[in-house]
Amino acid sequence: GKRFEIACYRNKVVNYRQGIETDLSEVLQTERVFTNVSKGEFTKSKDLKKVFGTTDEEEIIKLILTKGDLQVSDLERYQQYENMNREIATWISEHGVHPVTQRPYTIPQIRQAMKKAEYTIHPTRPMKKQYLDCFKKVQENSDIDIVRAKMKLQLLYPQSEDAAVNDAFGKSAINPVTNEELRDTESRIAILLVDPSLYRTLENLAKQVNGRLEILKQVVMREGDTNLEEEMRQNQQIQAPLETQTSVAATTQELESQLKIQENDLSERNASLTNDARENMPDDNNADVDNVPTTNLRKNQKKAQKKSKKAKRREKEEAEERKARAQAEETRRSERAALQRNTIENDVRAKDTDISEGKSCNTCGGLFANMTLYRAHFRSDWHRYNMKLKLQGVSPISEKEFLLCDSDLFF
Numbered sequence: 001g002k003r004f005e006i007a008c009y010r011n012k013v014v015n016y017r018q019g020i021e022t023d024l025s026e027v028l029q030t031e032r033v034f035t036n037v038s039k040g041e042f043t044k045s046k047d048l049k050k051v052f053g054t055t056d057e058e059e060i061i062k063l064i065l066t067k068g069d070l071q072v073s074d075l076e077r078y079q080q081y082e083n084m085n086r087e088i089a090t091w092i093s094e095h096g097v098h099p100v101t102q103r104p105y106t107i108p109q110i111r112q113a114m115k116k117a118e119y120t121i122h123p124t125r126p127m128k129k130q131y132l133d134c135f136k137k138v139q140e141n142s143d144i145d146i147v148r149a150k151m152k153l154q155l156l157y158p159q160s161e162d163a164a165v166n167d168a169f170g171k172s173a174i175n176p177v178t179n180e181e182l183r184d185t186e187s188r189i190a191i192l193l194v195d196p197s198l199y200r201t202l203e204n205l206a207k208q209v210n211g212r213l214e215i216l217k218q219v220v221m222r223e224g225d226t227n228l229e230e231e232m233r234q235n236q237q238i239q240a241p242l243e244t245q246t247s248v249a250a251t252t253q254e255l256e257s258q259l260k261i262q263e264n265d266l267s268e269r270n271a272s273l274t275n276d277a278r279e280n281m282p283d284d285n286n287a288d289v290d291n292v293p294t295t296n297l298r299k300n301q302k303k304a305q306k307k308s309k310k311a312k313r314r315e316k317e318e319a320e321e322r323k324a325r326a327q328a329e330e331t332r333r334s335e336r337a338a339l340q341r342n343t344i345e346n347d348v349r350a351k352d353t354d355i356s357e358g359k360s361c362n363t364c365g366g367l368f369a370n371m372t373l374y375r376a377h378f379r380s381d382w383h384r385y386n387m388k389l390k391l392q393g394v395s396p397i398s399e400k401e402f403l404l405c406d407s408d409l410f411f
Contacts, residue, residue, distance in 0.1 A: 002051055004043055005034045006064055013070055024061065033057050033064075077123075084121050084130075089114060091131045092138065095196075095219055096146045102222045105144060113142035149219045153192045153202060157211030162188060168205050172198055193220060363387060364396055 007029040015021040033043045045055045052060050089110040097104055117137045139146060157165055179190040206213040359374040360367045364386050368374040377383055386396035
């Protein structure tokens, strides 16, 4: 099929689809329809007429903005992911608290918990759904203890419906903070601290009893400064179940050790009884006595000996493996050192070779250590004078002879 493109500013298409931006001049870079924006190829009018049934580019542009596929670069996609991640972490921080202290977690703590829970953010799913899914994932797979902060509600209902309301509270395990009768009226008012998931249930209850449900506080959490004694008392409440679990584990371990001691005592007693039986039995029954099974103690000793042999063998293998690794590392180090020495020796040898194999001039006969001196020699007066002598058929002179002569005689 045909491909149609429009050139838009970054992040403006999403604002247009959400209704935040309505001015097309703020969304489009140019109000033209392209077949390829990067190459600057415009769409032909007959193609627009054939596909859209009109040549009005403004109408076609609005249709593409509404229903077209948005091309997003890697950087823009990463920025969108970061924004959604930060938005989810902010929501959880604002609606989640510690179950004992009732204090919120910071956004960096929530983001770290999200990373550990390995929650995957979907770019097109509704954010409300992702808030709740991520909250459950963090509760199940992270190290932080977090619950939804409670809502503070007020339920006003007729006094005649008191029994029905109390029955509904009992079924939903709701304990009202206060439940008082209003003066000079036949109504009652109940103040509730409930989980947000029970809001719909209470709203339906209010409709059934012809009452009214009001939200006094969306999120109930402790904020601001705290008292040190109160914090210590709360920490003790947190640590009390842990200490109970530790004491239970210690008691269980102690009972197991006592049972093992009793088993050993019984096995030793059985062994002594067996030996006494062997001594008291006649000779013709000794064969039967020899067939008495070995005691648990002897079996345990053999198992311990086998385990100790395996452990010694394992330690010996690990020591040999460490020794082999150390030898291999030492060999690699010696090879690297030898390679470095060879490189240095080659560099020195190359320098000496350059000096010993210096360039010489065929006309003057001089020897030069490097190319710089060799090139400078060709511009010197000595070389120029020897070239003149060579053209006249005269043999060249040495540098010492040239320096002893009068320069006015040369040129």
